[in-house]
Amino acid sequence: MFDPAFHHPLFPSLTRRHWLRTVAAATAAAAGASRAQAPQDKRKVTIAVGGKTALFCLPLTIAEQLKYFSDEGLDVELLDHAGGSLAQQSMLQGRADVAVGGLEHPILLRQRGYSCRAFAFLGRAPQVVFGVSPRVQPDVKALAQLKGHRVGVSAPDSLTHWFAQMVVARHGLSPNDVEYVGVGTSTAAATAVREGRVDAICSIDPVISMLEFRGDIRVVADTRSLRGTHDVYGGPMPGACLYAPQAFVVRYSQTVQALANAILRALKWLQTAGPSDIVRAVPEAYMYGDRAIYLAALEKAREAMSPDGMVSEEAVVVAHRIVALYPPTGVTVRPQSPGATYTNDFVRRAKQRFQVSGIGAGVPPG
Secondary structure, three states: OOOOOOOOOOOOOOOHHHHHHHHHHHHHHHHHHHHHHOOOOOOEEEEEEEOOOOHHHHHHHHHHHOOHHHHOOOEEEEEEEOOHHHHHHHHHOOOOOEEEEEOHHHHHHHHOOOOEEEEEEOEOOOOEEEEEOOOOOOOOOOHHHHOOOEEEEOOOOOHHHHHHHHHHHHOOOOOOOOEEEEOOOOHHHHHHHHOOOOOEEEEEOOHHHHHHHOOOOEEEEEOOOHHHHHHHHOOOOOOEEEEEEHHHHHHOHHHHHHHHHHHHHHHHHHHHOOHHHHHHHOOHHHHOOOHHHHHHHHHHHHHHEOOOOOOOHHHHHHHHHHHHHOOOOOOOOOOOOHHHOEOOHHHHHHHHHHOOOOOOOOOOOO
């Protein structure tokens, strides 16, 4: 029945009851749409790592061991893999939400049609090293002598594999001139060199330092320092990062922010941590039975760790340029879009919260 006491100028035929019902329905619909568009939380997060005992993953280890993830309300599970390519595959197949690896991974994924974005950087140098067994090649300058030999990498299509291909290409070898063998990033990699199953290796610390300190390899290319990184790449090059599909970053931005917060706290802790602090925080198994070598390797790689979780635009440009120069076999080089592969937004907010200063990937000391 028409209510003469209520007249809406746009809908004069509506009763007050009908009008209130209409308003309530519209309000509920708007609220539902707002909830659908608002960032969502995902408290259980799985992170795929290509060698979680490696030094380039130390900030991740600290965030886990010192409960920084828990402090952010996250239940984080680390899935360990033999190499970054396997961690990447785990993420793409939905077994992990986030992956850890070099910025090369998001760049190359974009070439393959996947949209992924790095959002927190563990290092400002790759910390990857190429070494050759002295029994095969006493003169490391003549790397062309590796033709026909076997090179150990963490896993096929991993960052170490790509780095090794780049190094041998610069010495005049084609991708088919050497055989690449997946040996992981643990002590099994060192054993492969010592037993002669590979004649050279491209790997990361602490495995590389174990081989180097005992004279098992001669280093050819070393990116554990800012100077060494500049020598190899001709400019700053980012280190390991946390990256995820763009859809995950957008949908679960609160979760991504929480991850960035925890990583930044770990990086801040590492800035002042001494050897005794490291020994108490890092599981003994990660040191492979030689605490002295682990701590020595850490001191050598300290400047390679990011002070603030950010990456400079210059370093991103260098990464895209190098990938374009040395694309893996079967990857089509498409127009570059550096801004589509990373963001500093989450770490920038974390820096404001925890009052951290830093320069990200920068220039080597003069």
